[in-house]
Amino acid sequence: MRPTLPAGACPTRKGVGWPSPLSPPMRTALLAVLLVPAALAQPTTSAWPEIRAERIARLLPEAMDRAEVDAWLILCRENDNDPMARHVGCENAGGEAAFLFFRTDDGLSPIAVSPAGEATALGELGVHDRVIEIERGAGVWPSVVALFDEHAPEAVAINRGSTPIADGLSSTQYERMQAGLGDWMDRTVSAERLISEWLAVKTPAEVEIMREAAALTARWQEEAYAAAVPGVTTDRDIADFLEARMAEAGVGDGWAPDQNPAVNSGRDRGHSHPTDRVIQPGDFIQTDFGIRVGDMWVTDIQRFAYVLAPGETEPPAEALARWEAAKRGSRAAFEAMRPGARGVDVDLAQRAVMREDGSLPVMWSTGHPVGYWAHDSGPSLGGGQEGRTPSGRQLDVLRPGMTFAFDGFHAWPLEGDDTKTISVEEMVVITDDGAEWLVPPQEDLILIPSR
Secondary structure: OOOOOOOOOOOOOOOOOOOOOOOOOHHHHHHHHHHHHHHOOHHHOHHHHHHHHHHHHHHHHHHHHHOOHHHHEEEEOOOOOOOOOHHOOOOOOOEEEEEEEEEEEEEEEEEEEEEEOOOHHHHHHHOOOOEEEEOOOOOOOHHHHHHHHHHHOOOOEEEEOOOOHHHHOHHHHHHHHHHHHHHHHHEEOOOOOHHHHHEEEEEEEEHHHHHOOOHHHHHHHHHHHHHOOOOOOOOHHHHHHHHHHHHOOOOEEEOHHHHHHHEOOOOOOOOOOOOOOOOOOOOOOEEEEEEEEEEEEEOEEEEEEOOOOOOOOOOOHHHHHHHHHHHHHHHHHHHHOOOOHHHHHHHHHHHHHHOOOOOOOOOOEEEEEEOOOOOOOOOOOOOOOOOOOOOHHHHHEOOOEEEEEEEEEEEEEEOOOOOEEEEEEEEEEEEEEEEEEEEOOOOOOEEEEEO
């Protein structure tokens, strides 16, 4: 059965008023995105075009400087487009098109090379200073080489890398690039560093959108728990409740629909689909849930509940101790998140608390960037696991404007080789002097009484 929310049964928490950096038109667009389902089918009504223009003009030059590249080349095409397509204005590519960004003394020179037809629409978008129209079937490479000859870049970023977000080139596209660029190919480097530096930082308007979406994500989980009935409600019922809320509001999934939300009242199962397990007294219930708003920004929040036995008004001391231990790990990680800290430093701060509190080690990293994907590009809050040597994104430093989802861990053994882990997950933005919660963190277990 699908649980229904009893009148007045939703737990409440005192809200926090946040200053909004959105202009009035953008604020109207945001409210439409969050409240009107039809808005999601009409991207032109969203705040994204204005935000994208700001991101390209203000943040991309800084990212190129940090990545030490002075040109970026992206290839776009229909049906199987590059993950960066919507970020650079080529989401509607038909025939193969090239999008280039050249670093200049006063900013950027964005240029598109596109087959006739789509070139007209690209010019109307206004993302690029120049749109070079080529005959259909002629190929982009003569025009791209001419632009390289004109701008003479020393390092050209191309979308090949170890992370899916930065690995947009197909093997055939790469082969054509090698043939088309000739000697310029020797100056190409992976765009992975550039993409990480650029995407990880969000504008104030984006942070505000994510705040609004995070508030919905957390509130709906509380409502789902308030509607649960021990001995009747299943994990799948709780997921159905949340999916119904998403459908009513017209928002999308934060990640793969089959695993969103991930509801688990039993042993650890990692990222997985909910089952038909009936919740019982003594269960810790984990809900890992994310939504997508504006067809662009996602959330990733976990809320935990405890199922009380008949006659209980609070959990047993052992259960409360485990919850408080997970909170201590979360707060240690939070305090470690500040500009200049490395991702691994955050992870190590929490693991020190876990050892003190007698937690089993966990395989998962403390946290990850979140924004355009649930696992976005940017520093990884991991690498502190025993026996591992931190590397790559775990050594990257945090900067103001970066947004993260991170867990407070405490794990203990069950019968056999099974474990149970509290991993209450919050979202934050890095500020000039630390970190700031996007929504108030979960302080207390949500209690589900037996009825």
